[in-house]
Amino acid sequence: MFWQTSSGRISLEEPFYLGILNLTPDSFSDGGSFQEPTAALLQANHLVAQGAGTLDIGGESTRPGAQTIDSTEEWRRVEPTLKALRQESPSLPLSLDSRHASVASKGLECGVAILNDVSGFADPAMLELASKSPCGLIAMRSREAGGKLVMPPYENPTPRDASAALAELRRVKQRLLAAGIAPERILLDPGFGFGTTFQEDHALWKALPQLAEVLDWPVERICIGISRKRFLAARANRPELLPTQRDDLTEEAHAEARRLGFKVFRTHAMPSPKVRSGEPSDAAAIAKVHVASWREAYKGMLPATLLENLSASEKESLALQALRQPESSGHRVLVLDRGGQLLGFAALGATDPEGKTAEIFAIYLHPACWGQGLGRLLLASALNALRQDGFHKATLWVLERNARARAFYEAGGWKPTGGTRTQWHGGIAMRELSYGLDI
Numbered sequence: 001m002f003w004q005t006s007s008g009r010i011s012l013e014e015p016f017y018l019g020i021l022n023l024t025p026d027s028f029s030d031g032g033s034f035q036e037p038t039a040a041l042l043q044a045n046h047l048v049a050q051g052a053g054t055l056d057i058g059g060e061s062t063r064p065g066a067q068t069i070d071s072t073e074e075w076r077r078v079e080p081t082l083k084a085l086r087q088e089s090p091s092l093p094l095s096l097d098s099r100h101a102s103v104a105s106k107g108l109e110c111g112v113a114i115l116n117d118v119s120g121f122a123d124p125a126m127l128e129l130a131s132k133s134p135c136g137l138i139a140m141r142s143r144e145a146g147g148k149l150v151m152p153p154y155e156n157p158t159p160r161d162a163s164a165a166l167a168e169l170r171r172v173k174q175r176l177l178a179a180g181i182a183p184e185r186i187l188l189d190p191g192f193g194f195g196t197t198f199q200e201d202h203a204l205w206k207a208l209p210q211l212a213e214v215l216d217w218p219v220e221r222i223c224i225g226i227s228r229k230r231f232l233a234a235r236a237n238r239p240e241l242l243p244t245q246r247d248d249l250t251e252e253a254h255a256e257a258r259r260l261g262f263k264v265f266r267t268h269a270m271p272s273p274k275v276r277s278g279e280p281s282d283a284a285a286i287a288k289v290h291v292a293s294w295r296e297a298y299k300g301m302l303p304a305t306l307l308e309n310l311s312a313s314e315k316e317s318l319a320l321q322a323l324r325q326p327e328s329s330g331h332r333v334l335v336l337d338r339g340g341q342l343l344g345f346a347a348l349g350a351t352d353p354e355g356k357t358a359e360i361f362a363i364y365l366h367p368a369c370w371g372q373g374l375g376r377l378l379l380a381s382a383l384n385a386l387r388q389d390g391f392h393k394a395t396l397w398v399l400e401r402n403a404r405a406r407a408f409y410e411a412g413g414w415k416p417t418g419g420t421r422t423q424w425h426g427g428i429a430m431r432e433l434s435y436g437l438d439i
Helices: 037-049 071-088 101-109 124-132 163-178 198-206 208-215 230-235 247-259 280-297 304-308 312-323 374-388 403-411
Strands: 002-005 008-011 016-022 054-058 094-097 114-117 136-140 186-189 264-267 273-277 331-338 341-350 357-365 393-399 415-425 428-438
Touching: 002 136, 016 037, 037 054, 037 071, 054 071, 054 114, 071 094, 071 101, 094 101, 101 114, 101 124, 114 124, 124 163, 136 163, 163 186, 163 198, 163 208, 198 208, 198 230, 230 247, 247 264, 273 374, 280 304, 280 312, 280 331, 280 341, 280 357, 312 331, 331 374, 341 374, 357 374, 393 403, 403 428
Parallel strands: 016 054, 016 264, 054 094, 094 114, 114 136, 136 186, 357 393
Antiparallel strands: 002 008, 273 331, 331 341, 341 357, 393 428, 415 428
C-alpha cells in the first residue's frame, strides 16, 4: 500500500506521521510559537529528527473563532519558511495546509508535494488545481457557511450519531473521484472537531473500526487528525488540560487507531521511543532494519554486491525463530518502537551453564536513526533486562574493522576480552573481537 505524491510514492506499510508546523499567531495548540522562520526551521528539524515523514505547513488557523485572513496574508506567513525548507531539505516531501487555490498554486510552484484542504476541495478552483497536479491530497470533512468554518458549541449535550459526518466524508471522496483524481493520491480525513460536537466526535471515533467498510476506502489511506484536540481531554474527563498537555492522550489515541489498521497521522509532537519485548508480528520489520543497518554499517568492508543481495526474507525467518522461543529458554528479543515504527532491535540470552554470563547476539538500529542517542537507549534497555534476569556479565562480538561500532561500545565501558574468531560472509573471512562488560 502506498500514497502517491508529486515527490514519489510514500509507503504505508508502516505508520506514517505528518508533523504539524503552524506558522500562525492564533492556532489552538501552538499559535505564535513558530511564526519566525528561524523558530519554524528549528521545529521542522526537530519533528523530522523525531521521525516525521513530512511536514504539514499551515498559515491559516482553523480553530473555533479564529480570525479569517485573506490569501495574501496566508502566503506572506508561509512563503519564507516554505522556501527555506525546500532549500535546506530538498528531498523531504512537504505538505501545504490551505483551502485557498491561489496559495495552493504558489505552494506547488515552490515544490510542495501534498495539498491538505480542510474543506475537502469543495472550492471548484481547488478541485481543478488538484486534478491537474500530480501531488498527493489530504481531503478533510468539515462544515462551512458563508465561506467560514462552522464551529458549534462543543459541549452540546444533544445525543448525535456519526451518520451525518460519515455522509459528508463520503461526499468528499465522491467529489475527488468524480474529478478523475486517482485513488492512490488521496487520503481522507474524518475531520474531528470541524463542525462537530463532543457527542458527534465520540460517535465518529467509535465508528473507526467500520470506517473503511462504510467508506469503501482502504484503512491505510485514511488520515487521523486527532492531535491535541479537545475531544481527547473531554473523553478523558480532563477538560482543564491545555492543548500542549495532551500529547500523552494523543499517543494513546494513535495507538488505538494503529491497532485498527490506521497508518497515517497528523501530529504536533512525535511519539516517544519505547523499548518493548518483540513479538512474532515484528519479524518483517526487524528484517528490514537488519538489512538496512548491514548495508550502511558494512559499506566498504563487504562487497557491494553481497550487501545489495542480502535477503530480507532470510533475516525475517531467523527473526521469527528467535521471537518464537519460549521465555524459559533464557533468550529474548527487544525492539525499539516509536509510534508503531520499528527503529531497532537487540537479541540477547544466556551463554554459560551457570547462567551468570549473557551475550548480546545482535543489536541493530536503522541508519536513519543513527546519531540520535537511540542506540544508547536500546543498549541500556538490553543491559537492564539482563540485570533483571540475574546476569552478572555481558559479552558481544564486533567486527574488528568496524571502528564506529567499537567506539560506540568502548564509550559505554565495554572492554576487549582478548577473544577473537573468524566469521565468513559471502566467502570472505572477517575477524571479530570479543568485548565484555560487568553489569
